Amino acid sequence: MERSGRGTSGQLLAFIAALAAALTAAPAGSQIRSGPGEASDPDTEARAITQIVTAAEVADWARDRGDAEAMLVASRMMAEIHNRARNGDAPFVTSSILLDEAEALAADDPYILQRIQRLRSPDKGVRSSPFGPGPIVLVRRLRARETYSFTVEARRNEVLRVAAIGDGDTNIDLTIRNSAGVVVCNDGSRDHYPVCTLNRPQPGTLRVEVVNRGGVWSRVQILTN
Numbered sequence: 001m002e003r004s005g006r007g008t009s010g011q012l013l014a015f016i017a018a019l020a021a022a023l024t025a026a027p028a029g030s031q032i033r034s035g036p037g038e039a040s041d042p043d044t045e046a047r048a049i050t051q052i053v054t055a056a057e058v059a060d061w062a063r064d065r066g067d068a069e070a071m072l073v074a075s076r077m078m079a080e081i082h083n084r085a086r087n088g089d090a091p092f093v094t095s096s097i098l099l100d101e102a103e104a105l106a107a108d109d110p111y112i113l114q115r116i117q118r119l120r121s122p123d124k125g126v127r128s129s130p131f132g133p134g135p136i137v138l139v140r141r142l143r144a145r146e147t148y149s150f151t152v153e154a155r156r157n158e159v160l161r162v163a164a165i166g167d168g169d170t171n172i173d174l175t176i177r178n179s180a181g182v183v184v185c186n187d188g189s190r191d192h193y194p195v196c197t198l199n200r201p202q203p204g205t206l207r208v209e210v211v212n213r214g215g216v217w218s219r220v221q222i223l224t225n
Contacts, residue, residue, distance in 0.1 A: 045225030046161035046197065048081050049135050052223055053193050056093050056165045059101070068105035068112045075099045075119065082134030089139040091221050093165055136224045142212035144170075149209045152224065154201040162208055165221040166192030170214020177207045192218070 055077035062070035075098035083091060099116055106112035140148050154160060166172040174194035176185040184206070187194035190213075198206075212218050 043159050045135050046159045049161045049163050049195070049223045049225060051077055052081060052093065052135070053163050053165065053195055055098070056193055059093070059098055060168065062105065063101070066105055068102045068107075068109065071098055071102035071105055072112065072115060072119075075102055079119070083137040084134055086136060086138035089141065089219065091137055091139055092167060092219055093221055137221060139219060139221050140210070141217055141219055142172075142210070143217050144215045145212060146217075147209050147211045148220070148222075149207055152206050152208060154198070154203050154206050156203045157200055159225070160198045160201060160206070161195065161223075161225050162197075163193065163195040163223045164210045165223070166212070167219040168192055169216055170212050170218045172218065172220055173211040173213055175209040175211070177209070178202070179205050181207075 055074045058070060058077065059074040062068070062074060075095045078093065078098060079095035085091065099119060102112065103116050106116065142148055152160065152162075162174065162176065164172050164174050170192065171190050172192045172194055173188040174186070174196050175183055175188075176196050176198065178184050184201070185196035185198060187196055196208075208224075210220055210222060212220070
C-alpha cells in the first residue's frame with residue numbers, strides 16, 4: 001500500500017511547476033548593485049528569487065493541507081539558496097523554520113522524522129549553491145496600509161527581479177517606478193507574494209514600493225537581485 005501523503009506528490013510537482021512558470025513570466029530589467037565583494041550574476045540571482053517565492057507558496061500549500069512532505073520540499077528549496085541579509089528583522093521564510101513546521105506537521109510519522117533529522121545534520125549545510133551568493137534579503141514590519149519604498153540602480157540589459165513575501169495576514173502589493181514616476185511594473189494580485197521582473201530596463205534609478213493593503217500590520221520579506 002502506498003504510504004500516506006505520497007499520493008499528493010504528482011499534484012505538488014505540478015503545482016510547483018505552474019508556480020515557477022508563472023513567476024518567471026512576470027513583466028520584464030536590471031540589477032541592484034551588490035556591496036563590496038558581493039559580485040553576482042543578475043540572471044542567476046533572479047532565478048533564486050523565483051525559487052524562494054515558489055517555496056513560500058509551497059509552504060502555504062502544505063499548511064493548508066497539513067502536508068509534512070510538501071513542507072519538506074519547501075524547506076529543501078530554501079536550503080539551496082544563500083541570502084545576503086540587510087539590516088532589519090531576521091528572515092521568517094528560511095529552510096530551518098520550514099523544517100520546524102514540517103516536524104510539527106509530521107506528528108509521529110517515523111519516515112518524515114528521519115528525513116528531517118538527516119536534513120538537520122551538520123554536514124547538510126549549503127556548501128555550494130547553484131544560485132551564487134544569493135539575493136539580497138531585508139525584512140520590514142509594515143503597519144496597516146503602510147508603504148515602504150527604496151531605490152535601486154538599473155543596469156541596461158540586466159534582469160531585475162524584486163519580490164515581497166508577507167506573513168500571510170494581509171495582501172501585499174509591489175510597484176516599480178522609473179525616475180519620472182511612471183509605473184514600469186505593478187503586481188497587485190491580492191496575494192501576499194508579489195513579484196516584479198524587468199528584463200531590459202533603461203539604466204537609471206528605479207523606486208520600489210511595497211504596500212501593505214490590509215488592516216493589520218505584517219512582516220514582509222523583501223528580495224532583490
